[in-house]
Amino acid sequence: MNVNPLSPPQDEAAFPHDRLEHVIALANGKGGVGKTTLTSNIAALVAAGGARVLIVDVNAQGNIGEDLGYTGRDEDDDGKGLVDAIRYGTPLVPVRDIGGRTGLDVVPGGAEIRHLPAHLFNLFADTGDLGTLALARCLLPIAGDYDLILIDSPPENRPLLQLVLGAAHWLVIPIRSDDSSRKGMQQVAFEFARMRRVNPDLELLGVALFASGTGARRIREDVRRDVLDDFGGQDFMFETVIRLAEAPARDARRRGQPFHELEVAAAAGPTPFDVLRGKADRSQMVAGTAGAVAGDLAALTREILTRRQERLPELEAATQ
Amino acid sequence: MIDNEADESDRTSGGAATPRRMPTQNLGGLFGPPNRTADLGSLARRATPRPAPTPESGTPAVPRPALAPVPPQADDASAPTPTPVPAPEPPSAPVSVPAAAPARPIEGGRADLSPTGTVRITAVLVSPAVADRLAKYRRGAADRTNTSIVLEAFDEQHQRVPELIARARAAAQPRGSLFPARDDTLHLPGGGGIQVQIRPTVAQLEVIDRITRENGLNSRSQLVAAVLNEFLPGRKDR
Numbered sequence: 243m244n245v246n247p248l249s250p251p252q253d254e255a256a257f258p259h260d261r262l263e264h265v266i267a268l269a270n271g272k273g274g275v276g277k278t279t280l281t282s283n284i285a286a287l288v289a290a291g292g293a294r295v296l297i298v299d300v301n302a303q304g305n306i307g308e309d310l311g312y313t314g315r316d317e318d319d320d321g322k323g324l325v326d327a328i329r330y331g332t333p334l335v336p337v338r339d340i341g342g343r344t345g346l347d348v349v350p351g352g353a354e355i356r357h358l359p360a361h362l363f364n365l366f367a368d369t370g371d372l373g374t375l376a377l378a379r380c381l382l383p384i385a386g387d388y389d390l391i392l393i394d395s396p397p398e399n400r401p402l403l404q405l406v407l408g409a410a411h412w413l414v415i416p417i418r419s420d421d422s423s424r425k426g427m428q429q430v431a432f433e434f435a436r437m438r439r440v441n442p443d444l445e446l447l448g449v450a451l452f453a454s455g456t457g458a459r460r461i462r463e464d465v466r467r468d469v470l471d472d473f474g475g476q477d478f479m480f481e482t483v484i485r486l487a488e489a490p491a492r493d494a495r496r497r498g499q500p501f502h503e504l505e506v507a508a509a510a511g512p513t514p515f516d517v518l519r520g521k522a523d524r525s526q527m528v529a530g531t532a533g534a535v536a537g538d539l540a541a542l543t544r545e546i547l548t549r550r551q552e553r554l555p556e557l558e559a560a561t562q
Numbered sequence: 563m564i565d566n567e568a569d570e571s572d573r574t575s576g577g578a579a580t581p582r583r584m585p586t587q588n589l590g591g592l593f594g595p596p597n598r599t600a601d602l603g604s605l606a607r608r609a610t611p612r613p614a615p616t617p618e619s620g621t622p623a624v625p626r627p628a629l630a631p632v633p634p635q636a637d638d639a640s641a642p643t644p645t646p647v648p649a650p651e652p653p654s655a656p657v658s659v660p661a662a663a664p665a666r667p668i669e670g671g672r673a674d675l676s677p678t679g680t681v682r683i684t685a686v687l688v689s690p691a692v693a694d695r696l697a698k699y700r701r702g703a704a705d706r707t708n709t710s711i712v713l714e715a716f717d718e719q720h721q722r723v724p725e726l727i728a729r730a731r732a733a734a735q736p737r738g739s740l741f742p743a744r745d746d747t748l749h750l751p752g753g754g755g756i757q758v759q760i761r762p763t764v765a766q767l768e769v770i771d772r773i774t775r776e777n778g779l780n781s782r783s784q785l786v787a788a789v790l791n792e793f794l795p796g797r798k799d800r
Contacts, residue, residue: 287598287599287602288602288603288605290602291602291603291606316707316708316709317759319683502598537596540598543602544601544602544605547605547606
């Protein structure tokens with residue numbers, strides 16, 4: 243079935259948002275706060291746990307491809323499939339089992355996404371707020387194939403952010419400890435409130451602190467307090483903090499592997515002793531701290547999924 | 563104090579101490595790699611089942627759609643060439659072009675956005691069996707891509723292309739008819755409705771297109787599918 247986003251807008255109340263209950267968007271108006279890293283790693287972890295997971299990369303940089311190692315390969319279409327689906331209503335067909343990872347499918351992003359905002363301005367002008375459901379409409383036919391769908395959103399791009407929030411049920415906001423990423427969080431909050439008129443099911447799932455030093459306890463407490471204040475006393479922060487670890491972060495992108503795969507590679511790879519004895523090259527080594535970051539990511543994933551499971555009955559009860 | 567008591571109990575009646583043996587424990591699991599994902603799959607699943615997609619809206623997750631629409635065989639409305647990409651463009655090349663004619667791609671491809679600009683992303687339509695064999699063969703080596711396999715297949719099989727086409731023409735010949743079948747209804751084994759994406763360079767694509775033209779075909783996709791069918795291990799389409 244072709245889902246044509248240009249077709250006359252449906253009645254807002256008739257849009258089956260409940261069929262997208264398992265869609266989580268990661269968004270922050272600021273770049274470099276961990277949206278892509280969290281998206282790729284959470285998705286890969288859940289898929290490795292046996293579920294079927296889809297990543298939708300709404301990002302012109304297409305960094306999900308670097309995280310999962312498919313950049314420049316045959317399956318990397320630079321986002322054209324996604325752009326065509328939104329512009330022309332062609333079916334959204336994900337790349338299956340990306341990089342041989344069973345259960346992990348991807349709709350790639352990339353340079354083609356740059357063509358999308360200009361189209362969206364026209365679409366939104368023609369169809370009003372309901373145009374922001376274009377991605378949601380594209381996802382509907384395939385959403386039932388997945389246990390979880392994660393959407394990586396771009397920074398500082400309002401029309402694309404609206405598109406993402408129109409398709410999501412849950413929002414996770416990654417932040418770093420600087421004030422700029424809190425500003426980015428506030429931008430998302432304003433857009434969130436606006437998008438709720440079109441997508442009344444949209445809910446904030448939580449805020450995740452990303453790349454914070456393990457010794458920076460006071461900074462972490464300050465961030466938690468600031469975020470608490472930002473949300474009027476409601477505690478949306480996840481307990482798990484993803485630690486700052488530059489070496490494994492660099493290795494992960496260079497090798498195109500999520501951290502839990504990197505952890506296995508580090509255990510199987512050469513040791514510093516092998517390098518000293520000339521048995522291996524330094525470039526073959528993988529940072530040993532990958533396992534610690536993988537542990538953080540798994541804990542955060544567990545927390546996100548658990549919170550979603552806890553919130554669902556509350557929301558269902560509230561709507562009955 | 564506890565140690566002393568234990569020592570007492572371990573002494574034999576003769577007063578001589580026997581060596582104590584600590585019970586064996588399986589600690590291997592404690593030092594093994596942590597299983598970080600064990601419970602995450604089940605956590606992702608909802609307790610209540612999600613509404614199933616309606617039959618008309620269900621899109622099976624098949625290999626991704628063509629980046630450039632690949633036209634089905636010309637004038638062949640009856641040929642089973644399902645494709646997820648609507649509104650295919652008509653073929654843009656003549657059936658037969660002299661070899662000296664300026665080479666240009668037979669079917670549209672999308673120029674890559676890489677700085678070199680020499681890669682052209684395009685797609686071919688293959689049968690489900692060929693798609694499976696291709697995927698299996700690709701997994702056989704880490705550096706294999708769809709593109710490298712297609713080029714390898716042509717390197718190995720290009721001399722057999724005339725034979726493949728002759729065989730297909732013979733098969734298409736209506737029994738008892740004086741008239742040869744039209745070439746535009748030619749069915750080469752290996753073709754189908756599954757789209758496979760390749761990224762050859764413009765120069766590589768020109769070689770494939772030249773072979774296509776030299777053999778009087780008007781569809782690059784048809785030829786690539788047939789060559790893959792002959793090359794890939796496994797049961798061949800007939």
